[in-house]
Amino acid sequence: MRAFVFPGQGSQKVGMGVELAAASAVAREVFEEVDDALGQKLSAIMAEGPEDALTLTENAQPAIMAHAIAVLRVLEQEGGISLADKCDYVAGHSLGEYTALCAAGAFSLADTARLLKLRGQAMQAAVPVGEGAMCALLGADIAKAQALADAAAGGEVCTVANDNDPGQVVLSGHKAAIERAIAMVKDFEIKRGVLLPVSAPFHCPLMQPAADAMAAALAKCPPGALRVPVFANVTAAAVSDPAEVQRLLVEQVTGRVRWRESVVAMQAAGVDSFVELGGKVLGPMIGRCVSDVSVASVVTMGDIEALAKEI
Template sequence: MIAFVFPGQGSQKVGMGVELAAASAAARAVFEEVNDALGQDLFAVMREGPEDALTLTENAQPAIMAHSLAIARILEHDFGLSLAAKGEAVAGHSLGEYSALAAVGAFSLADTARLLKLRGRAMQAAVPVGVGGMCALLGADLEKAQALAEAAAQGEVCEVANDNDPGQVVLSGHAGAIARAVDLAKEFGCKRAVPLPVSAPFHCSLMQPAADAMAEALTRTPPRPMALPVYSNFTATLTSDPAAELELLVKQVTGRVRWRESMEAMGAAGITHFVELGGKVVGPMIRKIVSESEQTSLVTMAELEGFAKEL
């Protein structure tokens, strides 16, 4: 059984999508539609940079989605492979949940691009630069990470933002609390704590203004019926109800990304092959979570051709 999974922020890089656009009219159409929806030449930023412009949250989020959706369109239009026909479910890491939903018809491509542009801006605006921070805990499980977060908070916000795999958990919150967490990490049994070069403290309670903005936007552009069910970041469970998914997308902004639990649930449901569209980020995490599974990453035309032949 196959599931299609979609990467989140951090998977962007200058040059993304260039080969796909050169080889496929379907991919070019995706990038053009996203440009039109946003009223900016986002694909030029993806193609040429500069890197600091691409890594801006408001550009990175729609760019990563466009890259993933270009690959989904190539599979469908160039190779005759429908995600709905070949897959059992979809999931995406943070913003990747929007890519997953777009791929199964819950949002149009244009609406997804606009929602992610707004999401990026709202997340950036929620906390002034320098006030918040994030760190990755390596060699730490959820229990150790939660204990460390509680100890480091000292009246500030310090929360688990991402439970990525059995040995990697990310904390988010006020900059001072995150600095304390880095200093205390080894005392709590973590191998290492690495401050992350992010512009805002994602997936913690400081993001409430962004959650409010997304609630308003999603009420105007609600999800539609899905061709495949999605595993929610917020609950790590399966949903196919558009109204429920709207609420989960709002809660996702401030809530923990329960990626490890989501992948465990997918493995328990019988998923044996995870196909990552547009990155090589979540596949290695899944390998650590669902050991008896196959991971395929689709980024290049050669990888797409190989996958199509296998199926």
């Protein structure tokens, strides 16, 4: 069994999609459709930067999605591959869940781009710049990370935001609490804590205003039927009911990204082949979460051609 998985924020880089657009009219159409949907030349920012413009959450989120969907569309239309025939589940890391739902047919490309633009703006606006922060804990399992978060909170928000793999957990919350957590890592036998270069504290209760904004947006643009089930971030379980998908997308804004558990659950469901589309971030995480699976990362035209032959 196979799962197609889609990367989250942090996988953007200037020049993304340039080689693909040069090689494929299908990819160019994806980037043009996203540009039209957003009323901005996002494809130019993806191709040429500047980097600080691409890193802006409201640009990074739709850009990462557009790149991954371009890879998928080229695979489908030029590689002769049907997602519904060749994969059993989809999943994505944080914003990648929207990409996964677009891939599965629950949202159109244009709607996905608009939802992610809004999601990025709402997440950025939820907490004043400088008040929130996130840190990666290296050499920490979920139990150690939770204990550290509880100890560092001191009456402020300090929660586990991402459980990425057995050795990497991300905390999110008030800046002072996150700084306390980094200073306390050795007390909890954690190798080190690294402050992340993010503009807001994602996936924690401080994001409630953004969750409210997404609830309103998704009420106007609800997901439709899925061609294949999605493993949801907040439950680490397969979901195919659109109403449940909608509820979980709202919960996801403030909830934990249970990526490690999702990978383990997908393997338990029979998945032995993972294909990351549009990035090379999730593959290494998957390899650290489970063994006896194949993992492929598909970004370039060469990657797409190799995968099309293999599957």
